[in-house]
Amino acid sequence: MLNSANLVDHRHQPARYGRIAVAALHHSDAQSTPSPRHQHASGQLVVPLHGSMRCYVDDGIWMVPSQSAMWIPPDLPHSNHASPHSHFAFVFIDATALDLPDRPCTLAISPMLREMILHLAQQPQTQAPDQHDAALIQVLLHQLSQQPRTPLNFALPADPALHRVAEALIADPADRRTLSHWAQACAMSERTFTRRLRQHTGLSFARWRGQLHLIHALERLGDGDSVQSISAQLGYDSVSAFITMFKKALGKPPNQYRNSRSLESGSNKPPR
Known part of the structure; x- marks a missing residue:
């Protein structure tokens, strides 16, 4: 399903900005195509906000519908394919700060967590968080580790x-x-x-x-x-x-x- 070559994506590394998590919003157009195979030094949370996402890893395909999220551990080669006209957030997390498995998994995402992720993504990401956002990130990471997992692979x-x-x-x-x-x-x-x-x-x-x-x-x-x-x-x-x-x-x-x-x-x- 995936070719052997993959890119190392050095963007969005939380430690570069004195953070344990950074977030970004993205959207896909009508001609949505899979991303090139790549990997991140940090863990990645894929969060569809409208539409859905497929994530491809060597040993499986993961479906990520709205109100769910997929955890992709650090250094795992993968490719993402968003549905057309979808909106989604990526949260890049220092894996040592989050108690999630070293294998991919799909998590249920509550409306509260969705709003927290949206708020985080709308704040400046290239500087250390202020006291309020630092506290918000800690609550977000704690809540993520408690979310139920869904069998969508x-x-x-x-x-x-x-x-x-x-x-x-x-x-x-x-x-x-x-x-x-x-x-x-x-x-x-x-x-x-x-x-x-x-x-x-x-x-x-x-x-x-x-x-x-x-x-x-x-x-x-x-x-x-x-x-x-x-x-x-x-x-x-x-x-x-x-x-x-x-x-x-x-x-x-x-x-x-x-x-x-x-x-x-x-x-x-x-x-x-």
């Missing part, structure tokens, strides 16, 4: 045969070919395919493919597509089967999830 197995299956499913999320078919295509028994996939991803085939469907569904929900349309795009035999998968993963049926996100984010308006 699709693992890309290192095994070459399984990786080819992943790429085929990404190219056509509606592909409903069975475990038996994919095992045969990989010249494996179903048992070997299942065991190897679980070794690489920790998931059964149905759960693994379901994670890809969840990423696709969240993007389409954010674009305003109907549940019926999304179910058809993903090749489900019935809308109820799609709703069951979605609710099992995120605790709410799709429309309820979309409505709750819209209310939390003030109808998903772009930042002021």
Whole structure:
């Protein structure tokens, strides 16, 4: 999914400005394209404010919808792809100041944290923070470490045969070919395919493919597509089967999830 070359981005290093965190606001246009593969010396929090973001790392794809954020640890090569006309914040954090894992993860972001990040991004970032902002940053970092994590990633197995299956499913999320078919295509028994996939991803085939469907569904929900349309795009035999998968993963049926996100984010308006 990503080529081997990557850039080291030396911008936005908090220590350069006597800070433990710096923030910046960005937006994408109608022709949004993935960023070049790169890495940062500091940790990075990717926070969509309107729209969504996909983050690509070597062993997975992460979906970051509005009211969520993705933590990218220091020195991890990655590429970001924002949805068209989206608005988002990047928060670069001295990793020693924040208790988050050394692997990527997706966090839920409360409206309070969203407003704190917006405020921080609108302050001068190239100088040490004043007393008020320094206190705000400490509260922000403490709150981030307490936020629940959400399972919004699709693992890309290192095994070459399984990786080819992943790429085929990404190219056509509606592909409903069975475990038996994919095992045969990989010249494996179903048992070997299942065991190897679980070794690489920790998931059964149905759960693994379901994670890809969840990423696709969240993007389409954010674009305003109907549940019926999304179910058809993903090749489900019935809308109820799609709703069951979605609710099992995120605790709410799709429309309820979309409505709750819209209310939390003030109808998903772009930042002021």
